[in-house]
Each structure stands twice: as structure tokens, then as C-alpha cells.
Amino acid sequence: MHYESHIREPLILGDKNYHDVTVEVARPIETAPPRSWWIAFSISLLLFLWGVGNILYTIGTGIGTWGLNKTVGWAWDITNFVWWVGIGHAGTLISAVLLLFRQKWRMSINRSAEAMTIFSVIQAALFPGIHMGRIWLAYFVFPIPNQFGSLWVNFNSPLLWDVFAISTYFSVSVVFWYVGLIPDFAMLRDRAIKPVQKHVYSILSFGWGGKAKHWQRFEEVSLVLAGLATPLVLSVHTIVSMDFATSVIPGWHTTIFPPYFVAGAIFSGFAMVQTLLIIMRKMFRMEHYITIQHIEMMNIVIMLTGSIVGVAYITELFIAWYSGVEYEQYAFLNRATGPYAWAYWSMMTCNVFSPQLMWVKKWRTNIMFTFIISIVVNIGMWFERFVIIVTSLHRDYLPSSWTMFSPTFVDIGIYLGTIGFFFVLFLLYARTFPVIAQAELKTILKSSGESQKKHHTEDGHH
Amino acid sequence: MFVFSAKAKRFSLILMAVGVISLILNFTMSEGVSHEDVTHITSHEEHSQAVVGEHATGHSEDQHASNDHHETSSHDVGHDNHHQLVNKPWSRLFVNIFFFMAISLGALFFLSIQYAAQVGWSVVVLRIMEAMSQFLIIPVLLIIGLSILGVFHVHHLWHWMAEGIMDPESPAYDSIIAGKQGYLNPGFFITRSVVYLLIWVLGAKLFRKYSLQADTGSKEEGAALWSKKRTLSAVFLVLFAVSSSMMAWDWIMSIDTHWFSTLFGWYTFAGLFVSALTVITLIAIYLKMNGYLPELNHSHLQDLGKFMFAFSVFWTYLWFSQYMLIWYSNIPEEVTYYLIRFKEYKGPFMTALALNFLFPILVMMSRDSKRNMYFVITAGIAILAGHWLDHFVMIMPGTVGVEWSIGLIDLGIFCGFMGLFIWVVFSSLAKAALVPKNHPMLTESKLHHI
Numbered sequence: 001m002h003y004e005s006h007i008r009e010p011l012i013l014g015d016k017n018y019h020d021v022t023v024e025v026a027r028p029i030e031t032a033p034p035r036s037w038w039i040a041f042s043i044s045l046l047l048f049l050w051g052v053g054n055i056l057y058t059i060g061t062g063i064g065t066w067g068l069n070k071t072v073g074w075a076w077d078i079t080n081f082v083w084w085v086g087i088g089h090a091g092t093l094i095s096a097v098l099l100l101f102r103q104k105w106r107m108s109i110n111r112s113a114e115a116m117t118i119f120s121v122i123q124a125a126l127f128p129g130i131h132m133g134r135i136w137l138a139y140f141v142f143p144i145p146n147q148f149g150s151l152w153v154n155f156n157s158p159l160l161w162d163v164f165a166i167s168t169y170f171s172v173s174v175v176f177w178y179v180g181l182i183p184d185f186a187m188l189r190d191r192a193i194k195p196v197q198k199h200v201y202s203i204l205s206f207g208w209g210g211k212a213k214h215w216q217r218f219e220e221v222s223l224v225l226a227g228l229a230t231p232l233v234l235s236v237h238t239i240v241s242m243d244f245a246t247s248v249i250p251g252w253h254t255t256i257f258p259p260y261f262v263a264g265a266i267f268s269g270f271a272m273v274q275t276l277l278i279i280m281r282k283m284f285r286m287e288h289y290i291t292i293q294h295i296e297m298m299n300i301v302i303m304l305t306g307s308i309v310g311v312a313y314i315t316e317l318f319i320a321w322y323s324g325v326e327y328e329q330y331a332f333l334n335r336a337t338g339p340y341a342w343a344y345w346s347m348m349t350c351n352v353f354s355p356q357l358m359w360v361k362k363w364r365t366n367i368m369f370t371f372i373i374s375i376v377v378n379i380g381m382w383f384e385r386f387v388i389i390v391t392s393l394h395r396d397y398l399p400s401s402w403t404m405f406s407p408t409f410v411d412i413g414i415y416l417g418t419i420g421f422f423f424v425l426f427l428l429y430a431r432t433f434p435v436i437a438q439a440e441l442k443t444i445l446k447s448s449g450e451s452q453k454k455h456h457t458e459d460g461h462h
Numbered sequence: 463m464f465v466f467s468a469k470a471k472r473f474s475l476i477l478m479a480v481g482v483i484s485l486i487l488n489f490t491m492s493e494g495v496s497h498e499d500v501t502h503i504t505s506h507e508e509h510s511q512a513v514v515g516e517h518a519t520g521h522s523e524d525q526h527a528s529n530d531h532h533e534t535s536s537h538d539v540g541h542d543n544h545h546q547l548v549n550k551p552w553s554r555l556f557v558n559i560f561f562f563m564a565i566s567l568g569a570l571f572f573l574s575i576q577y578a579a580q581v582g583w584s585v586v587v588l589r590i591m592e593a594m595s596q597f598l599i600i601p602v603l604l605i606i607g608l609s610i611l612g613v614f615h616v617h618h619l620w621h622w623m624a625e626g627i628m629d630p631e632s633p634a635y636d637s638i639i640a641g642k643q644g645y646l647n648p649g650f651f652i653t654r655s656v657v658y659l660l661i662w663v664l665g666a667k668l669f670r671k672y673s674l675q676a677d678t679g680s681k682e683e684g685a686a687l688w689s690k691k692r693t694l695s696a697v698f699l700v701l702f703a704v705s706s707s708m709m710a711w712d713w714i715m716s717i718d719t720h721w722f723s724t725l726f727g728w729y730t731f732a733g734l735f736v737s738a739l740t741v742i743t744l745i746a747i748y749l750k751m752n753g754y755l756p757e758l759n760h761s762h763l764q765d766l767g768k769f770m771f772a773f774s775v776f777w778t779y780l781w782f783s784q785y786m787l788i789w790y791s792n793i794p795e796e797v798t799y800y801l802i803r804f805k806e807y808k809g810p811f812m813t814a815l816a817l818n819f820l821f822p823i824l825v826m827m828s829r830d831s832k833r834n835m836y837f838v839i840t841a842g843i844a845i846l847a848g849h850w851l852d853h854f855v856m857i858m859p860g861t862v863g864v865e866w867s868i869g870l871i872d873l874g875i876f877c878g879f880m881g882l883f884i885w886v887v888f889s890s891l892a893k894a895a896l897v898p899k900n901h902p903m904l905t906e907s908k909l910h911h912i
Binding site: 003004005006007008100102231234238242245246247248253254255256257258259307308311312315316319322323324325 | 580582638641642645685688700703704707711720722723724725726727728768775779780783784786787788790791793795902903905906909912
């Protein structure tokens, strides 16, 4: 058995055996949802429907319904796109990078984090889709044969790289998530009493039998997928950052963008995982699995990535001055003191200052505080993209074309709609999928369970 | 207990002797050249400079017109060439000083990560990182010494230190460089270097001190010191995050004074980290091969190999990010940096990329090769050679221009520093047990199996 130092905190609280884990993970699926689930679901569904209405209005009428203009040609929609893609990073980071780093605390949060990844990438993909205007011609983003019309994609454009990066990321994330789900679906299949459920879960579990060979293949595939997904996590936001950084727009073109975007994405992704899991652990009584220690660990990641983002902001500011290029200097001066200074300082407060509060152990282990900061961070990361996109564009090289951007109700409606859609998907998932990777979690019960750990220490064999 | 054997001592002394001889040759031979043939070389170089200018901009007239944005101010090419010749021995020295500084700083960073991230498996190699970080003081002091010499115009490594460059009355005046005076001025520059020295050396000493203290105490004291080191590591990492980036701007980026890149600090960090990981691994293998560190098993070796592999890829990622974005947008202020590297330094430039990326990818990918000491040694030597070359390509173009060469003298100076490094690190290793006692994660590390 794997040995673990007594100094490490237990990851599973209470006096649990394997059966308890099974029962408690299956409970949200096998019992009727609490009233809070129905309330959350109804609100999300309403938002979603409102968003659908706005999207249909946009498609029917045109992009003119948005607040974009000639100078600020990318604004609200691309802000939302980058925001959602960024949020999608935490899932794969937790399941792949933390797997490679053998971080055992990822086990009770990876399933939901991966689900969140998939759902948020779906929201992200929506925005470039509808921004095209004629969404029925969306297949032209792919390099398709000329029989469809003599239009060939521009391989020099990072926007095309984005199509490849995000679709690859989405597919690998789905496969990774699904592979992990197989033994858990099998568990649900074995427990199901109603024939329909039993049938559905037995199809989903691919005939999993839990044999040694199955497990060996399972672990091998997980490692290979983790190895593939790790560079993908970095590549996706790297390429999103290149949408901006390959240009010659001051404020967009800067070499730090790739790693800094990745750090920011992980930052916002973890904040969203916190938001979701704090609600979920309460709603489904998962406090013994998603412990204060898990929340603390995620807060430390938020603090770390927030600080990396902070260093990047300050580096950008410093180098803009140091470069001696007047356009660079003005772009940053305009950010901090121009008409959108309020957005810049909201971003600075939410992203740089607020995560520093996590240095205090008492605060980072406080659930209410964590919940508030997780939302603050996501507001900040939304503003970051808004600042980068809108303030860099609204005052370009030609002062006669300087202008402002303000969103219309359609812009706001579509954004709210994606939040609704995201929560609809997540809430449905939470009722039908095992929200904790119980098969994986059981592998550490003996080494990291609270009562088992206490037992080892008492016996004195380390 | 590790014994710094007479044989190893002799080896390191021989290396140091080679280094001293190379340094003497480095300075005497180069000075001979610049005094005897200065007119000849100057006129020859004037020609080759013009050729470089033409390559860089397409039209040499353009270069004269947009003087402001070019490294080589063409109004006194002869003067610059004189500087470049004077610089050459100093640049050779600086490349090696910086490289060994990078290795020991990277080891200190990795050491603090072991505590911040509550790492268990690495306890058996912690002492190697501690010993490597003890070397740090030497190269940092040497860099401070070099910058003081630069201020007194003994050499011309940092272009902005040139006489009159920030004085509007002077013929050497450069308005862009003058705009950076608030940051690039001798007083602030040296003060910053001293601050880096204090942060790093203090960090290295404290980690070492707590670690030795734990050896003599009880298990409980060991655990208490471990918590203390966790706090220390958090504080150190914050300071490191700022100082490592600023160090890269100061010591290297300001060589090409006009040029700027926001990624440069992190890029330099990636290079220093992977070099340090490689040296940690090589020392661990050396100890293992000489019968020390019985606790070090194939799983540890594989984990170290994974780090070498992963951070080689990470370095390449940052290399590509910086290169591709500058190449793609093709803005004159930025792209000149790569033009000279691509045109005049193609050999070392491309070799570094191959050694630092292709080699680790091909050799270190499989689990079996990471568990084979000879494969790891081969890859390690390639990675170190590659990163030495990378530092060479970072430093040389801005200091000696087209006057570069790589030869026995470079190798000799490298050997000298290697000898000194071995002497300091091995002496430090010999002072305490190779595996720390009373570390709360010690058993985890001993039982490490993947």
C-alpha cells in the first residue's frame, strides 16, 4: 500500500468504508433532488431561455443589435468568449496536470471540474459562432474542400489555430472525462433497481467488470490522456492569447501574453470550481469528501495564479514605459487613467489585490469568504478581457476614430443566457452523473481516510 | 556521509587551473589583437557592419534614416567595433558567470518549491539542492564586480553605460536610451544587484541552516523546522518571482538596450530552472554511481528525468512564444533582436534549440530511458550544452556583434567555473549527511515507488 506521511491532513473525513463512499456518491442520483436544486434550476433555465431569445434575435436581425462599432470591432462577445474558455482550464489542469504531479487532493474535485470545463467550452464556442453573423455558414471555419465554394481558410491566422485548438481541447477533455466515468457508471449500473436506469447505465459503462486487466488499461489510458491533455491545457489559452498578441495593436502585442493568459485562465477556472463546489457540497452533503482542506488548496492555487497574473500586469506596465515606444506608453496610460479606468481598477482590485487576502489561513479556510472571493475573481477576470479588448481598441492610431463602446440589452442578454445555460448543464449533470470520482477516491481511502490515518498513527507503523 | 575524495579534489583543481590559464589567455590574446590591428579590423568591420545593416533592414539608407531604432548606431561604427573587441573577453567571462549563477539560483528555487508544495518524494535529493545554492554568492558577487567595471568604462557590456549616451550635448546621445535613465542608471542598477544578492544568499543560508539544525534534533523538532521552512519558502518565492524577472531585465535584457520583451524574465527563468534540474540530476547520478545515496532508486531518477523533460518543453514553449510573436508582428523595434541572431548567430541559435528541445523530446520521452542513468547523463549533457549556448546567444550579439567565436577559450573558462562549482558544492555536501534526518517526509521519500 502507498505510504503517506502522518503530517499530511486526511482527505476523506469521518469513519468511512468503501460502501459508505459508494452510497454517498450515488445518493444525489438515487434520491429526489432537494428544493434548492429546483430553485437553482428554474432560475438558470429562465436565464437560458432569455439568452436563446436574444441569440435568435441577433441571428434574425444581425450583429447591428450589438454595441460593436467600427473602431471597437471586438468587444462584449469576444470578452465573453475568452472568459468562458479561460474558465474551462481548471478542469483539465486538475485532472491532468495534478495527476502528473500526483496530487491526491484532486480526486474528489476532478470529476466536477472536468464537467465544468466541458460546459464552459460549449458557452465559449457559442460566441465566435454567432459573431460570424451567418451562423448557417459556420462550417467555413474549417478547411473544407473547394466544392463547397472557393473559400479556403487562412492558415496564417491565429483565429484558425483557435478553431483547431479549442476543438481538440474539447474532444480530449470529453474523452478524458468519459474514461474516468466508466467505472463509476458501472457502479451506478450495479446499484440501479429500475430497468430503464439499469439499461442506460450499462450502455454508458461499456461493460466494465472491474477486472485487474480493466483497471490496468484504465490507468494506462488515464496517464496517456493526462500526458496529451497537459500540453493542450497550455496550448488553448496560448492560442487564444495569440489572437491578440500577433497583431500590432499596442496593449495586444506583447510577448508575455501566452503564459500570462494561461495563468489567468487557471486563476478564473479555479475560482469557478470553488463557486460550483461550495454550492454542490452543501446541496448534496459532500462535506466529508470536499473538505476544508480541498477548498484551502484551491484557494492557494488561486492566490498563486493571481500573483502570477499580478506580476504579468506589472511587467506589462513597466515594459510599456521602458520600451520608449509612445503608442505602448499611451495604451497603458489610457488603461489606467482614461475613460475606462474604472474597468482597469476593478480588474486590478479583483485580480491582484483580492487573492492576496488568501495569505491569511483563517480566511482561506472560511467557506463564506472563499465563496465571495471566487465570485470577485471571476468578475475581475471578465474585466481583464474587457480591458484588454475594449480599451486597446477604442483609442487607436487615428484620433478621429476614437470612440466608446457600450453594450446593448442583447449583448447583456446573451451573456446572461450563457451563464444560465452553463448552470442548466451543470445542475443536470449533478443529478445524473456521479459528481465525485468514487472509484479513484477509493484508492486513497486506506492511506488518506481520517479514521484509517488515525489508526496507522496509533499503531505506530508509519 | 559523503567524502570529497582526493581524486575529485584533484580533478576540480585541474579544472580551475585550466580556467585560470584560459582567462589569462582570454585577456592577453584579445588585447593583443585590439592594439596591434585596430585600424585594420576597424576598417574591415566597418564593411561587415554595413552588410549586417543591409541584411537587417533591406536598405542601408533605411538604417541611417531610422537610427533611433537600431542597436548599431552607424554614425560611429568604428567606435562600436572598438567596444566590441574590448568586450569580447568580458562577454566570454560573463556568459559563464551567468550560466553558473543560473544553475545555482535554479537549485535554490527548486529547493523552496519542495517546501511550499509539501513535496515528499524528493527528500533524498534535498541536500544536493542545498549544496548547489551555496555557490550562488560567488557568481552574483562577480556580476556586481563586472557592473562596477562597466560603470568605469573598463568594458562595454551594457550599452547604456557608454559615456555620454544619455547626455543630449554628447555626440553619442541616444534619446531612446536616455528615456530609460530612470531605471538604467549605475546607482540604481548596482543597488538592485545588491538587493538580489541579499535576498538569494539569505534564502540559501536560511534553508541550509534550518536543514542542518533538524539533523541534530528530535523528530518533533524536525517537523517544527519543516513548518518553519514552509513559511520561509512562501516568502522567498514571492521575492524570487520579482527578483528573478528583474535580474533578467537588468543583467541581460539591458545589454540590447533598445530592445524589450515582456516575456524575457520568464524566458530566462525557464532556462535557469531546467539547467538547475539537469545539474541536480547529474550530481545525484554521480553520487549513486560512487556508492552514495543508497536511498535513491529508479523512481526518484524517473521523477528527476520527468522534470528535465517537462521543463525542457516548457522552455521551448516560452522560446516559441517570444520568437513567434516577434517574428509575426515584425515590428522594427523588436525584430532586430532576432535578425542579428538569425543571420549572424545561426549556428549556435539553431543548435541551442535542437539541443534544448529535440534532444530531450527524443531521448527522455520514454519511462525506460528516464530510468537509465546513461540515457539521463547523455540528455543532461546535451541540455546543459544547449542552455550554455542559449545564454551565449542572449549575451553575445549585444556585446560583441559579429565579432563572436566559440573555441577552446570558452571551453576553458567554462571548465574553470565548473571546477570552482564542484569544489564549493562537493565541500558543502561533505559537511553533512547526504540525506537529511528527521524530515517529516523522509519515509515517504525512502519508500517512493512509481
